[in-house]
Amino acid sequence: MSSITNAPPPAVHYPDSDGQPMADNTLQFEWIVTLQGNIDLMFRDRADVFVAGDHLIYPVEGTADVRQAPDVYVAFGRPKGHRGSYKVFEEDHVFPQVIFEVWSPGNRFSQMEDKRDFYERYGAEEYYIVYPEFPAHIDGWQRKEEQFERIADVNGYTSPRLGIRFELQRGNIAVYHPDGRRFLSYVELGALQHETQVRAQAAEQNAEQERQRAEQERQKAERLAARLRELGIDPDTL
Incomplete structure (x- = not known):
């Protein structure tokens, strides 16, 4: 007596590409x-x-x-x-x-x-x-x-x-x-990002320049105060 075994259906292949170009222009x-x-x-x-x-x-x-x-x-x-x-x-x-x-x-x-x-x-x-x-x-x-x-x-x-x-x-x-x-297109996004970076760098440079000017003014004030003390003058009373 023979038995009949039903084979499973073949696996279906789903291609990841249809062979067509992504774009015509x-x-x-x-x-x-x-x-x-x-x-x-x-x-x-x-x-x-x-x-x-x-x-x-x-x-x-x-x-x-x-x-x-x-x-x-x-x-x-x-x-x-x-x-x-x-x-x-x-x-x-x-x-x-x-x-x-x-x-x-x-x-x-x-x-x-x-x-x-x-x-x-x-x-x-x-x-x-x-x-x-x-x-x-x-x-x-x-x-x-x-x-x-x-x-x-x-x-x-x-x-x-x-x-x-x-x-x-x-x-x-x-x-x-x-x-x-x-x-925005990729190019426009890139240009916007570059412009933002340039502005950020300029703002950072301006802030650094302001910090340096403030530091220079502070040092100048300290030198003046030291000179007044040498002359016997308390700068805090001026």
């Missing part, structure tokens, strides 16, 4: 880095907010073909830490709530429609497409029950989840932190 890349970096900075003290860029999301366990790699996404309720990919079924079934895609000339309209359908189907709450080239603008959708509803006008709109505000200024896109500071 430098402007798209700059916006991806700026969005990801500023949002990550906003939540630096929140251990339960994970922010990533150009990172594959796998929403369905056992199906490696169902995936997307948004330019930037934010997952609330998930711990920080490095990941090869974001597997929703290993992340307490939390699908990232906020998704950003940055348009480039290589994108096709049908491709963007498929992405939006994907994010809508698997649970994103907010979805934004940033168009950094002329005419610069942002399209946005917010979940209403089970479907995305297009945001009528993103200019001046504040993200419910992130608290950031989008504005169009003289044909350019500006994004603002909840405290009103504008999102």
Whole structure:
């Protein structure tokens, strides 16, 4: 009598890369880095907010073909830490709530429609497409029950989840932190940091010069007092 042993199903491999470039041009890349970096900075003290860029999301366990790699996404309720990919079924079934895609000339309209359908189907709450080239603008959708509803006008709109505000200024896109500071690129942040350091050094130098002048005045006063005592005069009575 023979027995039949059912072999376990083969393990599913979830690649950490889809082989696609991160960006098609430098402007798209700059916006991806700026969005990801500023949002990550906003939540630096929140251990339960994970922010990533150009990172594959796998929403369905056992199906490696169902995936997307948004330019930037934010997952609330998930711990920080490095990941090869974001597997929703290993992340307490939390699908990232906020998704950003940055348009480039290589994108096709049908491709963007498929992405939006994907994010809508698997649970994103907010979805934004940033168009950094002329005419610069942002399209946005917010979940209403089970479907995305297009945001009528993103200019001046504040993200419910992130608290950031989008504005169009003289044909350019500006994004603002909840405290009103504008999102800065890496170069702008570096320049601001350098300017702050220069000002701090100048203030330190001024303080040191003031200290030296005060010390010189003190020594001068002590010499004068010593000379008066030599002449038999009590300087404290003057």
